[in-house]
Amino acid sequence: MLSVRSAAVRAQCPSCGTWSSRVQSSYRRTASDLPLSGRAASLAERVRRFHCDGAQRTRRIFAERHGEEILAPFARRTGRLEIVVHHLGLALGGGPGAGFARRLQVPVSNDTLIRVVRRRATAKAYAPPRAVGIDDFAFRRNCRYGTIVVDLENRGS
C-alpha cells in the first residue's frame, strides 16, 4: 500500500475558484495501482475537505483534487494503471488481455478491459483531422498492398 497526500497548504474551490487553507476534515480513499515488485499494489490517498470562503457560497465545503493523471474523482484505479489497462485492452482485447493482466498482477476482468477501452474512446472527442498523410505500403515485397491514412497533427498515444 502506497500512501500519498498533498503537501499544498491550500486548495482551490472547483465552484467559485476561491483559494482556501481552512481544512474542515479529511478522508482516505484507496485505488488499485501498478504492481510493485511483482505484487498487486494499491494507493491510499488522503483527501482534505476545505471550507470555501467565496462570496457566493454555492458550495461551503469542497474536497481537494490531485489531478486525473494521479487519481480521477470516483476512480477505482490510479491514472497510470488506467493507461496500462487501456493499452492492454487495445492490444489484446478482453479475454487474452485479462489473462495477461493477471500474469502482470494487474487485477482487472475482461469486462473491465472492454469498458475502459470504450470509455476512453468516447471520452476523447475526436476533432476532424486538419492535415492527413496518405501512403501506400506493401505487407510483403511485391505482394499485397495497403493504404494508410495518418492524422499528422494528432498521432495519439
Ligand SMILES: [Zn+2]
Ligand atoms: Zn467556492
